[in-house]
Amino acid sequence: MTVAGRIGKLTWWEIFARALLYLWCGFSIFVFLWVINSSLKTNREFFSNIWALFSTPQTANYEKVWVTYQLGRYFINSLLLVLPSVLALLAISAPAAYVLARIPFPFREGLTRIVSFGMGIPYQLLLVPLFFLLFRLGLINNLLGLILVYVALSVPFTVFLLLGYFRTLPRTLEEAAEIDGCGPIRTFFQIMLPLARNGLVAAAVLNFVGLWNEFLLALTFLNRQSLYPLSRGLYALQGSLQYTGDWVSLFAAFTLVVIPTFLLFILLSRTIVAGMTMGAVKE
Amino acid sequence: MKRKHLPMVVTFLAPCLLLYGGLFLYPAGRAFYVSLFDWSGFTADMRFIGLGNFQELLRDRHFWRVVMANSFGIIFFGGILTFAIAFFLSGLIATGPRGKGFMRGLIYFPSIINPVAVAILWSFIYNHQYGLLNGFLRAIGLGHIQPTWTAPETLFWAILVALVWMYSGFYFVILSSALERVPPDQIESARIEGASEVRIFFSVKIPMIWDVLITTIIYWCIAAVKEFSLLYAWGGGVDVPQAGAQNLATYMYITAFGRRVTMYRMGYSTAMGVVMFLIVVAFYLVITRVTKRDEIQY
Numbered sequence: 001m002t003v004a005g006r007i008g009k010l011t012w013w014e015i016f017a018r019a020l021l022y023l024w025c026g027f028s029i030f031v032f033l034w035v036i037n038s039s040l041k042t043n044r045e046f047f048s049n050i051w052a053l054f055s056t057p058q059t060a061n062y063e064k065v066w067v068t069y070q071l072g073r074y075f076i077n078s079l080l081l082v083l084p085s086v087l088a089l090l091a092i093s094a095p096a097a098y099v100l101a102r103i104p105f106p107f108r109e110g111l112t113r114i115v116s117f118g119m120g121i122p123y124q125l126l127l128v129p130l131f132f133l134l135f136r137l138g139l140i141n142n143l144l145g146l147i148l149v150y151v152a153l154s155v156p157f158t159v160f161l162l163l164g165y166f167r168t169l170p171r172t173l174e175e176a177a178e179i180d181g182c183g184p185i186r187t188f189f190q191i192m193l194p195l196a197r198n199g200l201v202a203a204a205v206l207n208f209v210g211l212w213n214e215f216l217l218a219l220t221f222l223n224r225q226s227l228y229p230l231s232r233g234l235y236a237l238q239g240s241l242q243y244t245g246d247w248v249s250l251f252a253a254f255t256l257v258v259i260p261t262f263l264l265f266i267l268l269s270r271t272i273v274a275g276m277t278m279g280a281v282k283e
Numbered sequence: 284m285k286r287k288h289l290p291m292v293v294t295f296l297a298p299c300l301l302l303y304g305g306l307f308l309y310p311a312g313r314a315f316y317v318s319l320f321d322w323s324g325f326t327a328d329m330r331f332i333g334l335g336n337f338q339e340l341l342r343d344r345h346f347w348r349v350v351m352a353n354s355f356g357i358i359f360f361g362g363i364l365t366f367a368i369a370f371f372l373s374g375l376i377a378t379g380p381r382g383k384g385f386m387r388g389l390i391y392f393p394s395i396i397n398p399v400a401v402a403i404l405w406s407f408i409y410n411h412q413y414g415l416l417n418g419f420l421r422a423i424g425l426g427h428i429q430p431t432w433t434a435p436e437t438l439f440w441a442i443l444v445a446l447v448w449m450y451s452g453f454y455f456v457i458l459s460s461a462l463e464r465v466p467p468d469q470i471e472s473a474r475i476e477g478a479s480e481v482r483i484f485f486s487v488k489i490p491m492i493w494d495v496l497i498t499t500i501i502y503w504c505i506a507a508v509k510e511f512s513l514l515y516a517w518g519g520g521v522d523v524p525q526a527g528a529q530n531l532a533t534y535m536y537i538t539a540f541g542r543r544v545t546m547y548r549m550g551y552s553t554a555m556g557v558v559m560f561l562i563v564v565a566f567y568l569v570i571t572r573v574t575k576r577d578e579i580q581y
Binding site for chain 2: 021047093095114119128155230247250253258276
């Protein structure tokens, strides 16, 4: 780029690009650090100067939201909801995706299209009918009810994602297995499923993150505080803490909610990104 | 089909299709039926009113001036901002700065934070007296300018900024990894022929990532139409979101289930759900028709 000119080894454009990137990232880092710092102050400290560093770390803020405001309870509820949902989702979606991807049978194309169709339906369309369906089944205010809903609503995306993975496996694998006298069901469990491991992990992680942050359905189908998952609980907590003007506890709650996501992200960012780009590229 | 495969096909598909059919497709289909009724939900009598709910929506000024305006504002302005930032950041990161992987992660991170937490975070940023923005203005000597960022007139835009901050990282990751797969020799040969960087972006890179781009745009439209969490959680536990935070998703929710203001208008609410579905279908059809690949020749 001769037009742009140079300083040292970098072009002006590269310097400008770096500056903007650092600004964008710096903003996020600064905001997060500011919240964590504020969460360790007393309310009096915070309101007298929002920029000052905390003097003695107020771990009591954390204890308060975790115990008194039951954030711990909400965490456990979220785990009880999301882990079984993800497991059940994979257990029913992987076989379905496999059959749709690799076994020829009538109406296969049509069925695949019907399942993928769900990805384009906003949940709001079925919110009211689903509420009364669950109501009749006695599954309102019931973790199992919400698990079933989570699984059903996540089927389209998960099957679609796994379908992409199964399609990439070479045909010869099944032929070789058949010649060796291995039945199709055994072929699935012993050969194909392990080979699609990356896809399963990606599907598990993406669904875990999505369901962990889910708010609308939890808000609609769970009204009992002892059952609130994290989003719903945090929403309730925000209401009461803002009302009492207890900002530092709200900062602590924010930190407690974000840190596990952050750790998960550090551990699994590669899987998340791989799964996301896979989903987008496989049309 | 080989006959022996039939039991396997059935057993492998049955659990998935039963659950999907029973708890997804069936209520989705029933929504169209429910939208034709005047129904409070908890009583047995559903009064059939044909397209009455939709006629009422057509006449409802609040629905058009606030709810639809906000929904389409998110789709269009939010979409333009999100994609512009995602492309821009992709360009910036492609210059290969130090700490590239770290920054990529940091840009992406907001899109996996709990949206209720994001709403709380931005309330810290926007707060009139103790918020970061006004605190920053004071710190740089502009203490006489202390805007109320979340005043009724600007609330929508304040939320939109938070929304774009939250989502742009997701689109950035998808678009930048697609851009990285564009073969470098194509770009190089365009450069040798004297094409400007802008020209290369629109005439080489965009056509090369066309399929990904279209998929992502459709995905954005769906996500933007159903965006609920950040808007509903905005302001915290007030149950009825302020006008700037009312879009189709939040408005249909309070129409059916709102707690402080009890409306319980199940049919009317579901009619809005049908509208949301139709918007997605319309966008899908328009985008896939208009952007047929062979129309853009390179």
